[in-house]
Amino acid sequence: MKRLLLLSNSTNYGESYLSYPKQSIKEFLGPDVSEVLFIPYAGVSISYDDYTLKVAEPFLEMGYNLRGVHSFQNAVEAVGSAQALAIGGGNTFELLNQLYENGLIEIIRERVFNGMPFMGWSAGSNVAGPTIKTSNDMPIVEPHSFNALDLVPFQINPHYTEERLPNHGGESRPDRIMEFIELNPGVSVVGIPEGNLLKVIGKTVSLVGPGTMKVFHKGLETKAFSSQNELDFLLK
């Protein structure tokens, strides 16, 4: 059974690192997992070691050891034998680039489709969709392809917001996503606001958090959904 926890962001503004999702992560991983394999590839201005240390701290508080995939001799084998996988945020293009460079796309897919718990935040959630075409990030490197892990059939837009900078031009987030669906009919985009996450357990999808998420799809009205709504249609 597929098990995914897709977080909009790691940390709410002004809170401590990975604080808001702690309870959800604990419930998601449960007592059977003792060690989580961490993929720090989205980190650009931080070393993989430093990034892993930063993430290990809140995971230890939750009762889990966390180890960076870069510390293993063989990254494919590390994913192959991981109890659970976490992919951190940063730059989505560099993350996907390194997933290709390290040959991890297929093994992650295989493990997730066979039930290994997968969690990601920000860029780490972005790559769970079919492509990275709804990333908010700057395309600072050119990955082999925009095709991503395709663990769910819908696109994710993390850090979703409808706010705009005052007196500043350029497109709003909904404008940008409307452009995506214009050129990619048939694909849904889920905009998840900060402080919220999407949980996929088998064929069940639910939003966890106080916010409302938006679903965009060409030819359909854009709709808002809360944690009270049934979201399984997203997998169909």
Next chain:
Amino acid sequence: MKRLLLLSNSTNYGESYLSYPKQSIKEFLGPDVSEVLFIPYAGVSISYDDYTLKVAEPFLEMGYNLRGVHSFQNAVEAVGSAQALAIGGGNTFELLNQLYENGLIEIIRERVFNGMPFMGWSAGSNVAGPTIKTSNDMPIVEPHSFNALDLVPFQINPHYTEERLPNHGGESRPDRIMEFIELNPGVSVVGIPEGNLLKVIGKTVSLVGPGTMKVFHKGLETKAFSSQNELDFLLK
């Protein structure tokens, strides 16, 4: 002699379309140009015809006819015989995608290096650099390559701002550009704030507008420059 006018944006917040750069465009094109060839490929939520009509209006007020490249039987020949070229804003990925699809990269380069005046705004300025890796846009389509027109040796970040949405996470614009230079040492990035433009005439570069632009380069201090500063170093 190379002649480029690279605008941060088309329109300042609250002003009429293409209003702030009118005087600069008139001075740049001069009295010898009567018709401008317009490339509307960055438009996604607007038809090429509607986009061209919208741009033609302020150009007519400046004394120039404007015609969309899509209205010609042969786009390559249209660029080949154009008096001057203008590339409009919108989505940078779709713009570059269509430049490749329509086979226009080489002919634009050839004409610009032989003196045809080139102007662009937003996405249209972005593609004047070596790559589109410092675009602010959502990667809604995957172009053949991130390599762009390479008319100038530096990267452009249009709509440059250091503002952030209040109480929202995610990277600031300077953070994103610092990540770019981390992975792309040796390449300068010029952040041009809205309401400003960069003029390149032969080996001379100047900023036109009331703002200050920032230049980022790995290993060098990030510096601010105004219209009073000598900027020819950017071409070296």
